[in-house]
Amino acid sequence: EVQLVESGGGLVQPGGSLRLSCAASGFTFSDHYMDWVRQAPGKGPEWVGRIRDKANSYTTEYAASVKGRFTISRDDSKNSLYLQMNSLKAEDTAVYYCTRSSTGWFDWFDPWGQGTLVTVSS
Amino acid sequence: DIQMTQSPSAMSASVGDRVTITCRASQGINNYLDWFQQRPGKVPKRLIYSASTLQSGVPSRFSGSGSGTEFTLTISSLQPEDFATYYCLQHNSYPPTFGQGTKVEIK
Numbered sequence: 001e002v003q004l005v006e007s008g009g010g011l012v013q014p015g016g017s018l019r020l021s022c023a024a025s026g027f028t029f030s031d032h033y034m035d036w037v038r039q040a041p042g043k044g045p046e047w048v049g050r051i052r053d054k055a056n057s058y059t060t061e062y063a064a065s066v067k068g069r070f071t072i073s074r075d076d077s078k079n080s081l082y083l084q085m086n087s088l089k090a091e092d093t094a095v096y097y098c099t100r101s102s103t104g105w106f107d108w109f110d111p112w113g114q115g116t117l118v119t120v121s122s
Numbered sequence: 123d124i125q126m127t128q129s130p131s132a133m134s135a136s137v138g139d140r141v142t143i144t145c146r147a148s149q150g151i152n153n154y155l156d157w158f159q160q161r162p163g164k165v166p167k168r169l170i171y172s173a174s175t176l177q178s179g180v181p182s183r184f185s186g187s188g189s190g191t192e193f194t195l196t197i198s199s200l201q202p203e204d205f206a207t208y209y210c211l212q213h214n215s216y217p218p219t220f221g222q223g224t225k226v227e228i229k
């Protein structure tokens with residue numbers, strides 16, 4: 001069974017940093033692109049960013065709203081995905097989900113982890 | 123960025139009703155259009171990908187259609203477990219963007 005388990009969320013002050021992790025199991029992690037998607041309270045999902053696989057040089061893409069502040073990385077030896085979040089703002093408050101995608105254009109965002117809540121507040 | 127507009131934003135329906143939700147893209151998206159269901163307090167779950175392909179394990183009362191810029195999710199006979207919010211997603215180009223959601227409530 002494919003499983004994605006996020007951790008690392010919590011309460012952080014504006015301007016602070018937080019690192020989220022996602023532990024993957026049940027599939028060949030290294031063969032997949034991985035994405036972070038967030039959902040603010042009462043809002044729809046918003047894509048945060050992507051990291052590609054080794055064959056594609058682990059290149060990344062980011063939403064404009066987080067570019068320059070967030071960094072996505074992965075450790076294939078640990079089947080783990082990470083999201084380093086710096087210079088956090090109140091508007092970054094959301095549940096953060098990791099999700100799996102194929103290396104092509106057809107198969108995106110399936111499945112999702114259970115999410116981890118990040119609250120940015122003083 | 124490609125804008126995805128869903129209609130309606132909310133609707134009331136009864137068990138057994140046929141329900142149709144529309145998603146319009148601000149430009150053509152080559153059928154890279156998925157539908158997700160999110161029950162209250164739960165994680166989004168993919169129902170349909172590539173506009174019309176049913177995700178494994180999803181009941182056949184769900185179907186997707188459309189092409190170009192206009193797409194439709196249809197639930198042929200609404201069941202109690204289908205009361206949820208539905209989102210469309212385009213992934214034809216970066217950034218991938220979701221619709222604002224359609225909340226299906228019990229009449």
